Amino acid sequence: MLVMEKQILALQIAHILGEEYPRNWVLNVIEIPKQESHGDLAFPCFPLAKTLRKNPNLIAEEIAQQIKHPVFHKVKPMGGYVNVFLDQTFVANHMLQQIFQDPAAYGSHEFGKGKSIVLDMSAPNIAKPFSMGHLRSTVIGNALANLAKKCGYETVKINYIGDYGTQFGKLLAAYLKWGNEEQLKENPIQELTRVYVEFHKAAEVDPSLIEEGRSWFKKLEDNDEEAVTLWKWFKDVSLSEFEKIYDLLGIEFDLTRGEAYYNNKMEGTIGLLKEKGLLEESEGAQIIRLDEEGLPPCLIRKSNGTTIYATRDLTAAIDRQRTYNFEEVLYVVGQEQTLHFQQVKQVLKKAGFQWAENLKHISFGMMLQDGKKMSTRQGKTVLLEQALEEAIKQAAKNIEEKNPYLEDRHTVAQQVGVGAVIFHDLKHDRRNDVEFSLEEMLTFEGHTAPYLQYAHARTTSLLEKGNFNPEEAVTSIQSESAWPVIKTLRLFPEIIEKAFKEYDPSKMAKHLLELAKNFNRFYAHTKIIGSDESQELLTLIYAVKLQLKEGLSLLGIEAPDHM
């Protein structure tokens, strides 16, 4: 759904140019000028110069003369461009009416109706701390799910807990060697991390430990009682720790399921692959060659007979397709697993599953520390819980200074602190690596969630002071200084569609910053309550409030009314 005036402009220009240049082509070429003085829309005529054998300036002039519509206030040729200035009152009226007709529906789409999207997200590993790295998967996945819903899709958020694999064999070995039961009861994850780190240190000197870890995993897979009991215990304590964090973040899942769930289903997958004649033995292991696809072989069964994550992911994908009949499944997983997901996809394709095309790896950059990957093995991770606590503390301190009589301070501090952490992650393009900086995360000025929340609180305050009632909305605004706000406001539906289709929540983050900035400027320069146009302006402010709140909510961030 493109904004109305762009459609109209494209239609008129296409009509002027004739068959050779269809409307969609024109639509694509039309741009939004960087500079305000160049108007609201622009059509560059350079591409036409060659075929029409005319000076672009001349073409622009000819086109400009013929464009006419109430939505266009002024059409002006300029340096080879047709610059279009919109009729501000007309546009504002149109948009505000649309919003007030059904506020909750503004910006939503229908194209996902009747389809479902599965999201594989968060996926922390048991016995390990919830790191900043897992935060990315969690908040990106959550935002994408919200966006998908807004586009009409049904969503299934799955937290695919890492509770299986050789690493847990290592952990068992490590615990039995160095573990301290009391410490473990006291602070389970800390103790488990400690022995895990210990293990990797020792393994550098004595590589046979790695083999020991593998054999403990083998025991786990063979249902050895000691192994299973310990493993289950590790899992329980870990899950309850994670639950605390999800509560803080305000994120829920439709399904929380460990990888181990697929244990007894993997033989079926292996059998199927064998049946299709894909399996091959190599160095004692079972593999699938992907030479034709230009990929290294995919390991399906290790030489000691145990399975591997590719086998589990294949099994899970098949199971999910059966259960949910998804339109697509989004794996919100770090980019270091790109090769793995390419392999999984190709194996499924080779096995004849056409829906494999709809597996999408939504990769994201790593959380770096001093330019390097954080590693649990070396005990070099920053814990999310700490970061969240710090942020909430900082927010509480700010409230103390700026608004000491605020009601419900504790809740607001949490909303602001947590919002800051989530937004700090979502505002960047997800593909970029992020250098971890607690300091930056605790900044509440500029491009931050608190900036947006603050703008939202200001709108609320205005509406309260002006006794605004949505029933009495007046949508015909004259104020010229409100124009940047109006223009930004109406981009919302398009932003939602783009953010979803490109799987890029940062598009929404950037849009909200733009909206808040324009609102804050407007606020600083224009008297609202008590002005001749106060009812009109409050109507606009109300629309701003709705959009800030809804946009933040799509990102998984709350917007308090006062802060």
Add this chain to the structure above:
RNA sequence: GUCCCAGUAGCUCAGCUGGAUAGAGCAACAGCCUUCUAAGCUGUGGGUCGGGAGUUCGAAUCUCUCCUGGGACGCCA
């Protein structure tokens, strides 16, 4: 060694399906609260868009090459 991703202001980043003078935020400096929440607003300084070549009327954006950083590359996930 092979493949993938990135390199834009002191720092963090936007802009990248080619378009009009390369934009924000932080930091620095200078202003703005007897007036709707100063977590805000206004202004100043700051850039060979990693280097080079090419395609084009036009390149931060596309192609090639080199440099730098990071990641992945069968028995971890």
